[in-house]
Amino acid sequence: MNDHIHQWGEQFPVLPMSFWELPPPPPGLFDLDETFSSEKARLAQIINKCTEEDLEFYVRKCGDILGVTSKLPKGQQDAKHILEHIFFQVVEFRKLNQEAH
Numbered sequence: 023m024n025d026h027i028h029q030w031g032e033q034f035p036v037l038p039m040s041f042w043e044l045p046p047p048p049p050g051l052f053d054l055d056e057t058f059s060s061e062k063a064r065l066a067q068i069i070n071k072c073t074e075e076d077l078e079f080y081v082r083k084c085g086d087i088l089g090v091t092s093k094l095p096k097g098q099q100d101a102k103h104i105l106e107h108i109f110f111q112v113v114e115f116r117k118l119n120q121e122a123h
Contacts, residue, residue, distance in 0.1 A: 068080060081105060085101075085104035
């Protein structure tokens with residue numbers, strides 16, 4: 023029986039398996055902090071990253087975090103419209119609170 027196995031190995035060479043190495047994912051592909059952090063933590067992270075020159079980016083990112091951007095039409099998802107939406111929400115909230123008192 024060993025002769026049969028020995029013959030089989032001679033007829034069909036056994037090659038070592040070769041594995042392809044995958045490149046590492048790009049660093050910005052996924053952000054675990056953004057995925058698992060609370061709104062407050064994500065807002066604090068954005069505040070720490072931004073300067074006055076980043077105001078447009080800051081407002082847009084906050085709009086995304088707070089879910090405001092998704093409520094606006096595609097052509098109106100800039101900082102001005104995000105702030106306008108938040109302003110009107112605050113005004114409506116204040117009106118409701120004044121009527122309740």
